Structures are given as C-alpha cells and as structure tokens.
Amino acid sequence: MNFFEQQDHAKRRTKILILLFAVSILLLIAGMYLSLAYLITLKMPEVGKEIPSMWNPQLLLWVILGNGLVIGFGSLSKIIELKDGGDRVAEMLGGRLIHAETEGPKERQLMNVVEEMAIASGVPMPMVYVLKDKSINAFAAGHSPSNAVIGVTTGCMHLLTRDELQAVMAHEFSHILNGDMRLNIRTTGILHGIVSIAVIGRVLCEIGFSADSDNENDPRSILGGIGVLGLVIAAFGAIGVFVGKCIKSSISRQREYLADAAAVQFTRNPQAMAGALKKIGGLSLGGVLSNPHAEEASHMFFERGLAFDIGEFMSTHPPLETRVARIDPYFEGEFPEIAPLEQHRIATDGVSKKKENAEASSDFMKSAMMAGMMMGGAKMSWNPEAVATAASQPGQAQLQYAAELRESLAPELRKAAHDPLGAQALMFAMLLREDDTAFEEQLERLKTHCVEAIISETRILHPKAATMDPRAKLPLVDMAIPSLRQLTKDQYASFQETLQWLVESDQQIDLFEYTLGKVLDRHLKNHFEPSAKPRIQYHSIIPLLPRCSTILSGFAHIGHEDTASTEHAFRQGAACLKELGKNLKLLPYSECTLGEMDAAVAELAQATAPLRMKVVNALAHTVGADGEVTIQEAELLRAFADMLDCPIPPFVQSS
Secondary structure, three states: OOHHHHHHHHHHHHHHHHHHHHHHHHHHHHHHHHHHHHHHHHHOHHHHOOOOOOOOHHHHHHHHHHHHHHHHHHHHHHHHHHOOOHHHHHHHOOOEEOOOOOOOHHHHHHHHHHHHHHHHHOOOOOEEEEEOOOOOOEEEEOOOHHHOEEEEEHHHHHHOOHHHHHHHHHHHHHHHHOOHHHHHHHHHHHHHHHHHHHHHHHHHHHHHHHOOOOOOOOOOOHHHHHHHHHHHHHHHHHHHHHHHHHHHHHHHHHHHHHHHHHHHHHHOOHHHHHHHHHHHHHEOOOOOOOOOOOOOOHHHEOOOOOOOOOOOOOOOOOOHHHHHHHHOOOOOOOOOOEOOHHHOOOHHHHOOHHHHHHHHHHHHHHHOOOOOOOOOOOEEEOOHHHHHHHOOOOOHHHHHHHHHHHHHOOHHHHHHHOOHHHHHHHHHHHHOOOOHHHHHHHHHHHOOOOOHHHHHHHHHHHHHHHHOOHHHHHHHHHHHHHHHOOOOHHHHHHHHHHHHHHHHOOOOOOHHHHHHHHHHHHHHHHHHOOOOOOOOOEOOOHHHHHHHHHHHHHHHHHHOOOHHHHHHHHHHHHHHHHHHHHHOOOOOHHHOOHHHHHHHHHHHOOEOHHHHHHHHHHHHHHHOOOOEEEHHHHHHHHHHHHHOOOOOOOOOOOO
16 A cells, blocks of 8 residues: 555544444443343333333433433533643643744754744644653644644654654644544543443442442332442443543554654655654653653654553554554564663754754755746646645645745744744734835834834834745744744734734735735634634535635636636636536625625635535635636635635645
8 A cells, every 4th residue: 555545544444433433322322221121121010011112212312311411511521621722731741842943953953844844734833842751752732723732752852863853743743734633632522421421320339339228229229220220321331431442542543544644745755754663663762751641642642652551452553563564665573772862972963053954955855856936926837626635735845845935034034933022023014015105104103003122123024024925925924823822912912903903004905914814813813812613514515605606706806807717717616516516606896805705714614624625626726717826816725725724735836
C-alpha cells in the first residue's frame, strides 16, 4: 500500500470503528433490557403474571431513556470540560511557552519548522510549548485549529534532526487538520457517559445490598430489587466501558497510522519519519514522559508516553515496529541505540541562525520542483479540481512555498508578528493607505485610538507592509495570531475597535480589509469571548440553496467584470452541486454584497462537513471559471473556506 492508500484505509477503518461504537451502545441497552426483563419474569411472579413474555415495551422505553440520559449528560459534561484550549493541556504537562523570537538555536529551529507548517497548511500559527523531559515525544492539543497548541519534549528538540523534527510536526499538524482532536474529545465524552452507567450501577448495588433491612435477602423486596438492578447495570456498564475503551483505542491507532501517512505525503520524506520513530525505539527512555499527568494525555502524544504496557487492544498507539515497517519496507525490526540526552553532543548548538535558515532553504529547494512560487504577477493559472484535494492535505509544494515565503519576509515584519504590541501595529500598518498624505492623516487620527508605542511601531512598519508581496499578507496574519491571543481582554477590545475604525475610515471596504477582518474575527473572537460553536443543523444542501446562490453570485461578480463571464462563472460553480445546481439563480450584485455573503456563510457553517466541502469546491470552480485567479480572489476563497472550517493551503503554481 502506498501512503495515499494507507490514508484511505485508515479513514475507512475509523468510520467502521465509530459505527461499532454506536452498535456497542445499542448492544449495551439490549443486554440490559433482556437481563432486567428476564429477572422481572423469573423473580417477580406477581408481575410475571401480567407480563407472560419478556417483551415489555414500557421497560424498554425506561432502559433507553435511562441510558440515553446518563450517557448524554455524562458525555456532554466531559466534552465541555475538554473543550478548553490546548494551552490547558500544555500547562498541565508542565510545558513552557516558547517565545516566537527565542534566541536558542534549537528552539529557533523548532519555531521555524512549526511556522512553515502553519503557512503550508493554511491554519493559524499554534502556540508552541516545550516540556522539560529527556524522552522523544510531541503532541497536538486543542479543540480546533484556532485554539490548538503544539508541544515537544526537550529530547525531541535536541535528539532529532531538522528533517525528523519536521516529520514529527507534520504528523501533529495532520491531527489538527483531520479533526482528530475533536474526534478524540467526542469519543472520550461518550466513554465517560458509559463509565457513568457503571458508577450508577455500583452505587445502586451498595444501596441495595448493604442497607439494614430484615428483607434485604428477599428478591421481591424493594431494597433487594435495587441491589439486583444495580448489579445488572454495573455489570453491563463495566462490559460497555471495556468494549468502549477497546474501540476508542482502536480508533486512536487508526488515526496514528493516518497521521504517519499524511506526514509522509506532506514532507515527501519517509526516511525522516522512519528515522524519528527509530530513534524513539533506540532511546532507553523512548517516548515515556516523567510527568504524573502523562496518562491523562497519552492519547495525544506522537508516541505512547507511558512506561507500562496495557496490551495491544487497549493501547492508543500502534507498536513502533509496525509504524516503522509501514513507512520503511527494509526495516528489519531492530532499533539503533541512541545515546541519552545528557550524553548527546548537540553539534548544531553553535551554528548560527543564518546558517540554519540557509540549510533549511537549501533542503527545501532540493526536495521539490517548482516553477513559480506566487511571488510575482497579479494572476496565476488555476485548477479548481485541486482545491478540494488540497483541503486538509497540504503537500511538499506548499511546504517549500511556506519556507521561501517566511524567508522572503522583511525581518521587521516577522519580528512584529511575534510580539503582542508589534502584531497590533502590523495589522494597522497593512490597513493604512499607501499615499503619504492620506497615511499621515490616518496616523494622526489613529492617535486618539492607540497608545504612542503602537503608533510609533505602525509608522516604522508601514513602508515594509506597503511594499510586501500581497500573497504574504494573510500568512503574516496567521503568524501573528498567537501574539494577538496574548492580549488582555481590554487590549483586545481596544484593538478590535481601532481595527474597525480603520476599515471604515475611508467609507469603503475592499476585499483585503474584509478578508483580514474575517480571519482575525474567526481566530480571536472565540478566544476572548467564548461562545458555543454552531451546531450541525443541515444534513442536506436543499434548504441551503438560497444561501448557495448568494455566495456563488458574490464570488462570480467579484472576479468577473462583464455579464457573460459572470454568468459563466456562476454556472461553473452551480454545476458542482449536480442537478440541484440547475435551480440556482445568479443574483444581481446588490443582493450579494459582502454583508449578504457574511450571512450566507454563517448559515452554511451549520451544515455537515461534506456539504461544506461541496460549497468550497463550487466556490473554487466559480473563482477559476476563466482559468486564472487574482491574489485577492484566492485569499478571499481561503478566508471563506476557513470560515466554513475547511482550511485550504496556499495556492502554489507548479510547473
């Protein structure tokens, strides 16, 4: 099997296992019902006379409702508890936040790799934590790309080469992009609900069998009945927990295989991934963490972080040997011995950052063949079919593009993106007018909204921001997200107010201003003002067709000037919705303004993931109907895809 086939296989197995999870709950309910019905018929003859058979619809209803309420409430409470941002997990494990402008060579290398991965994936730069541990391990935590964090151990940073570290980070980004964190939270929640059933059963057992009553041994007594009921519930609850843990662990193992294969596809470097796994196998500590909370987060790690073996069926990770063998067909099952961290000579610690970056750039140049890196020209050729394929599946082309883009940025802009104050100034600098007179007027008026330090930084950054390649703007915004998350609530409120004023100050909103506002709103608002995520309400595209008309019409008008090309672009997008697309109508521009499109995408975000991806695919065909796309069209599409929770990597023009 090649790596693409491995990904498909892992996804299919995951779907089957999720179905088994549902089946196991149904079997739990059925088993509990049959046992209780049998006991009622056998042990309580006065009731048995009224119910000659084991069919008791009233009892079945109570069993279904009881289990449903317990599992539902238990699951919901656990999911709410786990929905906190990934930084809570990192802090629980003793992680230290790495500053984006760190001077340490190994920390700098790690930040560069993560930054490149974020740009290539089309998601915001996650916060990065280092765990003071000599083992080789890493993790991704959080509920979504907006609140995800990456954590690595000291051993991972120092014992792996840059290529191996990149492979490990690609593995963790795969978990982020494939929604594995959400999936894990849900399965953990359901399992917690089943555990609640077993706990309730044990409590009922204690009440029924330990109560002081003369009739406690009488099966017809109320207390005896409670004890028997508790015994049945506890028994089936325990069986359900065991089966649930096995299924949850099996799902986790499949997602690990998927992440391994996706990382190889991403980096096109199977030897680096195999090398990282082999070093874990050859290190005496392996991936075992010394933190007492390691067991709670073991399912999140790159490699199982526990010292004890809980058996293959209950393990959240496949055996190291199996993982390596899937990547390296020549692997013979033996790991080379790796010296522990304290004995390891870190030869690269004396290497300058300049040399490290040059080597990284050289490695990237050797690993892919590219004709244009989107760093020049107003338009590029466009393949709409590649958009759906690229969503959540970035490749080596995007990785090379990300490395070159990051290196092409002015140092002042990069440094500003890594600092809370500088990040604010950077956003303002990108919005200010390029004309000197207009710029000075805006800056003067800005003084009533900002502190002097931000004004000064904005003035310094503006010339660089005005001349930067427009394709680097949104990636730079993504790089600044972690810094902006470090603002206080009051600072964020002031930043938002100033940003809104700047956007509206010239009485018109262009595409970049709109896109910037949407990206910042999506990845910052919920961090400072937590709110419930939109629930899935649409499982069919039919009720959303009017919204599809609005958003497709808007994109058709934005990218095409004459009526014929606008109509053609709209029809190209509508055709992606098959027969239903024929019912869509091109709306006049006045009915599909940015405000109307805003409302449309908010409702479309409540559809299932496959439906949202269909809409993104339709938008891609609308944008690329003429075979070309402007920078603003491409970035607007990426912003809308992000709002629909279908992040798209940067569009790279290949030879």
